[in-house]
Amino acid sequence: MRRYKNLSIFILLALLGFLSCSKHNYELGKLPGENELKFEVLQDYDVDPGGNTVYLVNNAPETVPVWDYGTGKSNRQRDTIRFAFKGEYVIKYSAVTSGGLVEMPPVTITVTEDNLNYVNDPLWTLLSGGVGNEKTWLLDANANGDKKFFTSPIYFAGQDNAYGSKSADGKTVEWTKNCTDPSGPNCWTYGPDYTTDTWAAEKRDYGYMTFSLKGGPFLKTDHKGVAGVETESGTYFLDINTLTLTTSNATPLSVGYTPADVVSVYSWRILSLTENTMQLAVKNKSKAEYQVLNYISKSYSESWTPPPPPAKKPDEGFNPVFEPGELLTMLTGGSQTGRFWTLDANGNPVDWVAKGNGWTTSKSSSYNWGWNESWDEAVKNAWIRFDGGMNYTRFQDGQTTTGTFSIDEANNEITLAGNTLLQNAASWMNPTATKIKVVKAFDDYHVKGIWFGTSYDAGKDEWLTFHYIIP
Numbered sequence: 001m002r003r004y005k006n007l008s009i010f011i012l013l014a015l016l017g018f019l020s021c022s023k024h025n026y027e028l029g030k031l032p033g034e035n036e037l038k039f040e041v042l043q044d045y046d047v048d049p050g051g052n053t054v055y056l057v058n059n060a061p062e063t064v065p066v067w068d069y070g071t072g073k074s075n076r077q078r079d080t081i082r083f084a085f086k087g088e089y090v091i092k093y094s095a096v097t098s099g100g101l102v103e104m105p106p107v108t109i110t111v112t113e114d115n116l117n118y119v120n121d122p123l124w125t126l127l128s129g130g131v132g133n134e135k136t137w138l139l140d141a142n143a144n145g146d147k148k149f150f151t152s153p154i155y156f157a158g159q160d161n162a163y164g165s166k167s168a169d170g171k172t173v174e175w176t177k178n179c180t181d182p183s184g185p186n187c188w189t190y191g192p193d194y195t196t197d198t199w200a201a202e203k204r205d206y207g208y209m210t211f212s213l214k215g216g217p218f219l220k221t222d223h224k225g226v227a228g229v230e231t232e233s234g235t236y237f238l239d240i241n242t243l244t245l246t247t248s249n250a251t252p253l254s255v256g257y258t259p260a261d262v263v264s265v266y267s268w269r270i271l272s273l274t275e276n277t278m279q280l281a282v283k284n285k286s287k288a289e290y291q292v293l294n295y296i297s298k299s300y301s302e303s304w305t306p307p308p309p310p311a312k313k314p315d316e317g318f319n320p321v322f323e324p325g326e327l328l329t330m331l332t333g334g335s336q337t338g339r340f341w342t343l344d345a346n347g348n349p350v351d352w353v354a355k356g357n358g359w360t361t362s363k364s365s366s367y368n369w370g371w372n373e374s375w376d377e378a379v380k381n382a383w384i385r386f387d388g389g390m391n392y393t394r395f396q397d398g399q400t401t402t403g404t405f406s407i408d409e410a411n412n413e414i415t416l417a418g419n420t421l422l423q424n425a426a427s428w429m430n431p432t433a434t435k436i437k438v439v440k441a442f443d444d445y446h447v448k449g450i451w452f453g454t455s456y457d458a459g460k461d462e463w464l465t466f467h468y469i470i471p
Contacts, residue, residue, distance in 0.1 A: 031099030039065065039093050041107045050113025054081045056091070064096040071217050072237035072246030073266055081237075084118040085216045086111045119213055121240045122171040126273050127211050134212035136298035137278060139253050145195040145203040148304045149277055150294040152194035153201050154255050157271075158186035162281040162290035164243050164271040173243060173273040186288045201255045208298065209253050211236060219250040226256050243270040245280060252280055254293055262291060276300040314356030317440040317448070320412065327407055327438065330445055331386040331414075338387025341468040343379045343422055344449060350429065351451070353439055354462045358451075370429060378424035383471065392419050412438040414452075421452065421466060431455075431466060439465050446470055 038059040043051035056079045058065035067074040069081050070089045083089060091107045116131050129135035141153035158179075165176040179187030192200040207224035211217075219236045223229060234249030244267065245252075251265040259265050262282045269290070271279040276297050281290040296304075322330075333339035343349050350370050351358040363371040382396040392405040403418030416434045424430050437453035449469035456463050 032095075032097055032102055034102065034104055036060075037063070037095050037102060037104060039095075039104065041091050041093075041109065043109060043111075048082075048113070048115055050086060050115060051109065051111050052083045052113070052115040052118065054083065054089075054091075054109060055079070056081060056093075058093075058095070060095055062097075066092075066094040066096060066101075068092040068248060070248060071235040072248060073264075074246070082115070082118045083111045084114065084116055086114050087216065119217065119238075123166075123173065123240050123270075123273060124213070124238055126172065126275060127238055127245075127278070128213045128217070129211075131213045134210050134214060136208050136210045137253070137295040138208055138298055138301050139206040139255070140294045140296045141194065141201055141203065141206055143204050146304075146306070147193075147195065148301060149296050150191070152192045152197070153206065153294050154194075154258075155189065155191040155279075155292040155294060157190070157281065157290050157292055158184075158188040159283070159288045159290060160184055160186040161189055162269060162271060162292065164269065164273070164279075166243070173270050175271040175279060206253050206255070209250075219247055221250045221253060223253065226254065228259075238270075244268065245270055252293065253295070254282075254291075258282065258291055258293070261285065312355075312357055315353065315358055315440060317442045317451075318353070318356045320438060320441040322409065322412070322441075324409065327409060327412065327441075328388075330441065330450070331407075332388045334388060336388050338385045338391070338393070340383050340385050340471055341450075342383045342471045344467040344469045345376055345379050347467070347469070349375070349467050351465050351467065352462055353451070353453070353465050354460060358440075358465070372427075374426045375424050378426070379422050382422050384422065384468070392416055394419055394422065396422055414438065421454065421468075429464065431464075437463065439463050 040057040042055040044053040045051055047053040056067050058077045064075060069091050089109050091109060094101055094103045119131060139153040140148055140150045160179045161177050163176050164173045167174055177189060181187060194200040205224055206226055207222040209221040211219055217236050219234050221232045232250035234247055236245060236247040238245055247266050261284055263285045268280040268282050271281050271292060278295040279292050281292045283290055331339060348360055348362050350366055351360040360366055385393040386405060390404050392403045394401045401419055403416055406415050414436050420434060421431045431454035433454045438450060439453040440451035442448040449467055451465040451467050453463035453465045
């Protein structure tokens with residue numbers, strides 16, 4: 001015969017119909033007294049000689065029980081709790097009735113032996129580090145706005161899409177996004193990028209939470225003030241069958257608005273759980289959705305290094321490759337008359353090209369340390385011309401000056417003899433160099449022109465360039 005120790009409070013009087021309001025009577029019913037309720041707390045010594053397995057039974061079926069058993073909470077009419085560690089546990093029972101909430105005197109039970117089989121599942125180890133250990137978790141966010149694994153410390157999901165499932169080997173949990181009706185209104189997920197979606201979460205340090213299995217399932221949380229309290233100490237329970245995490249007296253880390261928006265910060269669904277990452281979902285109290293809080297382990301966070309920035313492609317047309325004679329044809333038009341060029345004074349006339357990349361987009365980009373009104377005035381109606389006879393002409397401020405030019409095709413360099421590009425003696429950028437580099441050129445040069453480099457900083461791989469176009 002199965003042996004039980006019954007530590008229940010039996011109330012011998014039956015319920016007197018205090019929940020029997022007619023559907024048209026919206027007044028609260030009579031608040032029942034303690035002697036009208038009945039519940040049981042049973043320790044099963046056949047399953048565990050130390051009394052680790054405890055059955056919670058609500059024998060007042062027209063009420064909703066509220067169980068607080070120290071390591072978690074429950075609203076089930078019948079529930080089974082397994083305490084892995086020996087010690088005294090206080091079981092609190094309240095009943096939600098039509099007349100309000102009735103709290104019953106607590107029941108204290110004693111567990112005399114450890115049964116660590118209840119906490120040696122791989123999921124317990126992932127969460128806490130295993131028996132005799134502890135593990136610290138952080139929200140995936142910080143003051144720098146780093147995204148070490150997730151794109152935000154908080155995601156969102158429709159209530160039909162907030163479920164996790166064990167992996168095939170039972171050693172991890174994976175977010176299962178397979179609604180029965182994929183087109184349904186509650187079958188969605190949304191992962192903001194909190195560096196740009198600034199409403200999602202502040203860029204800040206959210207503190208830490210430590211799950212321990214040193215002598216018991218203890219939870220310590222430092223919210224850094226987010227939840228209105230700095231540090232909490234409590235207990236927790238991980239149900240590996242339903243993939244739920246319940247806590248008492250301490251709550252998991254969350255963003256600032258989570259506590260006010262959700263049904264309870266003491267009961268969470270586990271959507272995913274691995275060695276380095278965890279996602280916990282909590283139900284919104286007014287919407288058919290869940291908030292999903294994204295965590296990384298402290299060890300993962302500390303070993304994380306920022307990824308290298310993506311390789312930046314050089315600007316279009318940078319360091320062009322010409323066929324023999326192609327640059328000469330581009331400059332001169334292939335005729336003795338020659339081709340006229342003007343500075344792009346109304347567009348983007350000057351740029352610093354660093355490692356193949358420029359940054360200006362118009363003359364206002366460099367105003368007025370670079371391009372300014374003195375340049376507009378200096379190059380007004382001015383032009384240069386290259387012709388097929390290797391002659392170079394400059395017209396500026398009503399004066400025409402002439403010279404010659406040569407091309408070093410191997411290096412895309414043009415040497416001007418006896419002349420320069422258009423000048424502005426009032427500017428520090430005034431290009432007095434006679435050897436110029438074709439830094440950028442384009443197949444559709446008739447529209448996009450040519451960028452001539454006039455000075456080079458080898459240490460920074462930077463060119464000062466001027467943009468000439470065909471008028």
